[in-house]
Each structure stands twice: as C-alpha cells, then as structure tokens.
Amino acid sequence: MPPSTDVSLERARSTASAPAPGVRAGAPGRAARGRNRGDRAWAALLGLLGGAVLALVGLVVLSLVHVARPALKAGAGTFVASSDWDPVSGSFGALPFIYGTVVTSVVAIAVAVPISVGLALFLQEMGPRRLRPVVSFAIETLAAIPSVIFGLWGLFVMVPWLRDSVEPFLARTLGFLPIFQGAPIGLGYLAAGLILAVMILPTIASVTIEVLKTVPASLKEGALALGATRWEAIRMAILPYSRAGVLGAALLGLGRALGETMAVTMVIGNSPTISTSLFAAGYSLPAVIANEFAEATGDVHTGALAGLALVLFGVSLILNSAARLLVRMVSSGPARVSAS
Amino acid sequence: MRSLLLRRAKNHLMTALCAVGVLLALAPLASLLWLVVSRGVPGLSLSFFTALPTPVGEPGGGVGNAVAGTAMLVSLACVVGLPIGIGAGVFLAERGDGLFGRAVRFTAEVFSGVPSIVVGIVAYGLVVIPMHRFSALAGALALGLLMIPTLARATEELVRLVPGSLREASLALGVPQWKTSLRIVLRTARGGIVTAALLAIARAAGETAPLLFTSLNNQYWNLRPDQPTASLTVQIFNYAISPYEDWHQKAWSAALVLLLVVGGLNLLARLALRSRLGSSR
Numbered sequence: 001m002p003p004s005t006d007v008s009l010e011r012a013r014s015t016a017s018a019p020a021p022g023v024r025a026g027a028p029g030r031a032a033r034g035r036n037r038g039d040r041a042w043a044a045l046l047g048l049l050g051g052a053v054l055a056l057v058g059l060v061v062l063s064l065v066h067v068a069r070p071a072l073k074a075g076a077g078t079f080v081a082s083s084d085w086d087p088v089s090g091s092f093g094a095l096p097f098i099y100g101t102v103v104t105s106v107v108a109i110a111v112a113v114p115i116s117v118g119l120a121l122f123l124q125e126m127g128p129r130r131l132r133p134v135v136s137f138a139i140e141t142l143a144a145i146p147s148v149i150f151g152l153w154g155l156f157v158m159v160p161w162l163r164d165s166v167e168p169f170l171a172r173t174l175g176f177l178p179i180f181q182g183a184p185i186g187l188g189y190l191a192a193g194l195i196l197a198v199m200i201l202p203t204i205a206s207v208t209i210e211v212l213k214t215v216p217a218s219l220k221e222g223a224l225a226l227g228a229t230r231w232e233a234i235r236m237a238i239l240p241y242s243r244a245g246v247l248g249a250a251l252l253g254l255g256r257a258l259g260e261t262m263a264v265t266m267v268i269g270n271s272p273t274i275s276t277s278l279f280a281a282g283y284s285l286p287a288v289i290a291n292e293f294a295e296a297t298g299d300v301h302t303g304a305l306a307g308l309a310l311v312l313f314g315v316s317l318i319l320n321s322a323a324r325l326l327v328r329m330v331s332s333g334p335a336r337v338s339a340s
Numbered sequence: 341m342r343s344l345l346l347r348r349a350k351n352h353l354m355t356a357l358c359a360v361g362v363l364l365a366l367a368p369l370a371s372l373l374w375l376v377v378s379r380g381v382p383g384l385s386l387s388f389f390t391a392l393p394t395p396v397g398e399p400g401g402g403v404g405n406a407v408a409g410t411a412m413l414v415s416l417a418c419v420v421g422l423p424i425g426i427g428a429g430v431f432l433a434e435r436g437d438g439l440f441g442r443a444v445r446f447t448a449e450v451f452s453g454v455p456s457i458v459v460g461i462v463a464y465g466l467v468v469i470p471m472h473r474f475s476a477l478a479g480a481l482a483l484g485l486l487m488i489p490t491l492a493r494a495t496e497e498l499v500r501l502v503p504g505s506l507r508e509a510s511l512a513l514g515v516p517q518w519k520t521s522l523r524i525v526l527r528t529a530r531g532g533i534v535t536a537a538l539l540a541i542a543r544a545a546g547e548t549a550p551l552l553f554t555s556l557n558n559q560y561w562n563l564r565p566d567q568p569t570a571s572l573t574v575q576i577f578n579y580a581i582s583p584y585e586d587w588h589q590k591a592w593s594a595a596l597v598l599l600l601v602v603g604g605l606n607l608l609a610r611l612a613l614r615s616r617l618g619s620s621r
Contacts, residue, residue: 042518046435049427050444053492056485057447060458063465118361126355127362135362142369144606146546148573149595152580153372156588198368205365229351252453259455261549262573266581286457286549293461294474294553309461313454320453324446 064310071303085272085288087297092304094311096272100189100282104264105257107193107278112201113250119201120208125220125234136209143202151266154195159186159267162194167279182277187269190278195263200253207252211245211330212238241330248326255319259312261286285312373599380596383589389597393559393575396584403594405561409570410545410601413479413555416565417544420484421491422537428488429495429536434521436496445496452489459485460550468554476562476569479555483544491540498532498613499525535613542605546598548573572598 065072071092082093119139123132163186170180215238223233239246269281270291289305296302387402394401432445463482468474502525510520526533548571556568557578572594579591 036516039517042521046431049424050431052424053428053444053448053488056451056488060462063462067461067465115361115364118358119365122358122362126358138366138369144542144602146573146598146602148548148576149376149599152576152591152595153375155580157371157375201365229347231351231354255453261457262577286455289457290549290552294556306461309458313458316454317450320450324449
C-alpha cells in the first residue's frame with residue numbers, strides 16, 4: 001500500500017473517533033436553562049470548578065508579589081541591571097542568572113530542535129511504520145522520567161564524559177571560538193544545556209509529530225506525483241506548511257528549558273559569574289531559587305528570589321501563550337491527546 | 341536540471357540524517373535506564389525500604405521515611421488536585437465550548453508550562469509564611485496546584501471520547517442533564533479519568549523543586565502533616581550533591597525506587613486506558 005493512502009486513512013479514523021462538537025452543544029444547553037434545579041446546580045458546580053483554573057493564575061501572582069514585597073520595596077529597579085549577587089552584603093544583581101538561563105536554553109534549543117524535527121520526520125514520513133509505536137513509547141518514557149533522575153545521571157555520567165572526551169575534543173578542533181575556550185571542568189553551561197536538550201526533546205518531538213499529522217495528504221501526494229523525491233516533498237510541501245507549528249513546538253520546549261530546575265542545578269556549577277566560554281560554571285534563575293530560598297538570609301533575600309520567580313513566571317506565560325497560539329494556528333481543533 | 345542520481349542521493353542522505361536523529365534521541369534514554377538499574381540494584385535490600393537514613397560511613401540505613409513521606413505528600417496533593425483538576429476537565433468537556441470555556445482551556449494549557457519551582461514559592465507564601473514552619477501541607481499544596489492544569493486537559497480529552505449517541509439516548513429518555521453527565525458520561529469515561537489521574541499522580545511523585553522549601557526534609561519518621569517531611573526526590577537530590585561515595589550509591593538506589601514507582605503508575609495508567617477503550621470499540 002502506498003504511504004499516502006495510509007496517511008489519509010489514519011486521518012479519517014482520527015476524525016471519526018472524535019465526537020462531533022455540534023451534537024452536544026445545542027439542545028441540552030437549552031434544557032438546562034429552564035426547568036430543572038438539579039441541572040442548574042450541576043452547571044454552577046462545573047462552572048465553579050472551571051473558574052478555579054482561572055483563579056489559579058491570580059492566586060499565583062498575588063502570592064508571588066506578597067513574598068517578593070520586601071525586595072520590591074527595597075528598590076527592585078536595580079535588580080536586573082547589576083551582576084553583583086551577594087546576599088550577605090545586600091546586593092542582588094540578577095544578571096548572571098538571567099545570562100545563564102538564556103545561554104543554557106539557547107544551547108538546549110540549538111541541540112534539541114534539529115534532532116526532534118529529524119526524529120519526527122523520520123517517524124512520520126520516512127521510516128518504517130512499525131517503528132512508530134516503539135519510538136513513541138520511548139519518547140513518552142523519556143518525558144515521564146523525573147528531573148532529579150536526569151540530574152543524577154547528568155552529574156555522574158554526562159559531566160565526566162564531557163570533561164574527559166567532549167570538551168577536550170571541542171577545544172582542540174573549535175578552540176579558536178571564544179565559546180569553546182578554558183579549562184574543561186565538565187560542570188557548566190554546556191552540561192546544563194545538553195541535559196536540557198535531552199529533557200525538552202520529548203516535548204518538541206511529540207508536538208512536531210502532531211503538527212506533521214495535520215499536513216493535508218494531498219499536498220505531499222501532489223509533490224510526489226510531480227516526481228519529487230521523498231525529501232523534496234518534505235522540503236517543498238510539508239515543511240513550509242508546518243513551519244509555524246514547528247516554531248510553536250520549539251517555543252514550548254524553550255518554555256520548559258527556562259523553568260527546569262533540578263537537573264540544571266545539579267550540573268551548571270552554581271557560580272554567580274558571567275563567562276563567554278560554555279565550559280565555565282554558571283548559574284540559572286531556577287537554580288539560584290532552588291539553592292538559596294530555604295536558607296535565605298532575611299526577608300529581602302527571600303523577596304529578591306521571589307522577584308526572580310515572578311520574572312520567570314511572566315516569561316513562561318508569554319512564551320507558552322505564543323507557542324499554544326502558533327500550534328493552534330496550524331492544527332486547529334482539540335485533536336492532540338499526546339501533547340498534554 | 342539536476343540529475344536524478346544526485347537527487348536520489350540527497351534523499352538518502354537526509355533520510356540517514358533523520359535516522360541519526362532518532363538514535364541521538366534514544367541514546368540518553370538507554371544510557372540513563374541502564375545506569376539507574378545497574379548502579380541502583382546493588383544497594384537494594386528490604387531494610388532500604390524500612391530503615392531510616394544513617395549518617396555518612398555508618399553501614400545500612402535506607403529511605404523508609406522518604407518513601408512514606410512521598411506517599412503522604414502525594415495523597416494530600418490528591419485532595420487538592422484531583423477534584424479541581426477532574427472537575428475542571430469535565431467542565432471543559434461538557435460546557436467548554438463558550439468564551440468562558442475557551443478562556444479556561446487556554447489558561448490550563450499555558451499554566452501547565454509554568455515552572456514548578458514558581459509554584460513552590462506560591463505554596464511558601466500561602467502556607468509556610470502564615471504557619472511559620474515548613475510542612476508537608478505546604479509541599480502537598482504545591483504538588484496539588486501543579487496537578488490541576490494537565491489533569492484538566494487530559495480529563496477533557498478523555499471525556500470527549502464518550503460517543504454523543506450515548507448522551508442523546510439518555511436525554512431522549514427524559515433523564516435530566518446532570519444525571520446524564522454523572523451516570524452515563526462520567527461512568528463511561530471512568531477508565532479514561534482514572535488514567536489521567538494516575539499520570540498526574542506519577543508526575544507529582546517525581547517533583548523535587550517545589551518541595552525544597554515547602555516540605556523541606558526530615559531525618560526521622562513523620563506522619564504529621566504540619567511538620568517538615570522527607571521525600572524520595574529531595575533525598576535523591578541531597579544524596580547526589582553530597583561529596584560521599586556511600587551516599588551516591590544510595591542516590592542511585594533511591595532513583596531506581598522512584599523510577600519503579602513512576603514507571604509502575606504510568607504502566608497502570610496505560611492498562612486502565614487500554615481496557616476501557618478496547619471494550620468500547
């Protein structure tokens with residue numbers, strides 16, 4: 001059977017299993033409005049529970065601002081501009097953490113996106129169909145592993161490997177670049193970026209696969225019928241169609257990378273400095289919160305850390321909203337069970 | 341016009357590159373699973389599950405209190421997370437087609453990406469500051485809040501799988517809507533909801549960051565929810581970053597235990613889903 005027929009069959013099946021949204025929306029809603037007290041109570045209860053989700057966001061903002069207040073009073077404007085972090089003497093410059101978060105996330109995206117897109121294309125368009133359930137199961141497993149176990153593995157397996165093999169190799173071959181200079185110590189931006197790449201890979205890959213599924217089969221069939229090779233069909237028909245969705249997948253991954261705490265804390269080296277080299281030890285926003293919050297020296301210190309959390313919350317809300325909108329633009333309709 | 345040979349070669353090259361992507365993605369998983377099992381197994385024994393942690397150098401000792409602590413934290417989290425998460429999911433599936441429903445759905449989606457450490461600080465502000473004490477309650481609140489958004493979305497997807505004809509049949513027989521929802525729709529979707537709940541519980545059991553400054557840690561047995569409590573994940577973290585070889589071994593063994601718990605819950609979730617959907621098809 002040619003693969004194009006398979007794809008269209010699969011699409012037909014997936015639309016058949018989803019219930020038609022119009023069926024249930026109309027008539028029952030009208031019935032609930034009128035006669036029955038039980039129906040009204042049930043509707044109110046459900047509305048309340050749904051509203052609780054909306055209230056959650058307000059709760060988070062209020063609680064964060066409450067904890068951060070001592071630091072906000074002490075003048076939070078100087079927060080971001082300074083790179084001097086010394087809680088004991090009362091200076092709270094967040095620049096090293098912001099820098100570390102950005103650098104590690106960029107490394108993670110740069111490594112994870114090509115690998116995930118390659119994986120998604122191979123599974124969905126190129127490789128044997130038998131492989132799909134096996135690899136999807138593996139990807140789901142990867143997504144389910146707790147981050148502290150990634151940290152453990154990173155600390156005792158990946159960091160020594162980076163220190164003894166990868167970093168010396170990079171220094172030898174690409175050492176003329178400033179980002180690959182300095183002593184190979186293993187712990188640092190590179191280690192954190194790579195472990196983040198492993199952790200965000202399932203997110204990006206599974207969303208990309210869902211996006212690829214929404215590409216109309218006729219587009220690819222048209223390209224193939226005109227004599228394109230499989231790769232040419234992908235490059236000229238499939239990728240242009242799914243570009244926004246893949247961008248959304250990458251943004252979702254970025255959102256996860258920014259907020260990931262445990263694994264990064266364990267391998268980034270925890271040094272509040274700014275270095276050009278990826279081999280150097282650094283720090284990230286979530287990592288400093290994780291390390292210092294429980295033993296913070298006084299209200300202003302706690303408040304400063306909560307302020308960093310507020311920044312993190314805002315950035316992740318913006319990124320996630322943008323990502324969801326992009327993905328939705330491509331695959332309109334709630335046909336995405338695996339993304340949740 | 342390029343020759344067919346060249347284009348075919350490029351096709352093969354790109355296929356090979358994408359296949360390499362699959363291998364690169366799976367290699368860390370294989371390495372991680374193998375190392376957790378091979379390094380974790382030697383430290384396992386019955387006393388590992390029942391004994392209290394021992395100081396460095398003292399042989400024996402286990403993570404019994406941490407296992408109990410994780411169980412307590414997750415059960416308390418379920419009290420907060422399950423009703424709101426499942427309820428919001430049912431709301432989305434049953435009445436989520438309007439503007440309000442779309443707003444709730446979007447919020448849940450976006451909120452599921454919020455870093456868990458941020459939610460930890462929220463629980464700190466809501467529970468630890470007023471109580472003046474780290475406690476299991478605070479940790480459980482953080483875990484419970486984290487459960488809500490993903491659980492709501494997963495529940496919605498699974499409730500929506502219930503065929504519309506079942507609902508219509510019930511309504512046509514004159515059964516009120518709320519009874520139809522509870523007795524027909526939710527009962528049919530029960531397997532799916534159990535699946536979603538198990539997945540949420542598995543995720544909560546694996547969380548570390550929000551517990552660091554809410555439930556903190558405890559070297560002893562604790563069953564009081566208003567006291568600091570040990571948890572498997574925080575214990576793994578503390579053992580791993582310590583400089584002692586002896587504790588590193590315990591970190592690997594505890595990681596194996598955690599992996600088995602999380603993996604077991606995921607497996608159960610899969611089975612629950614398969615048996616329900618399999619019978620309804």
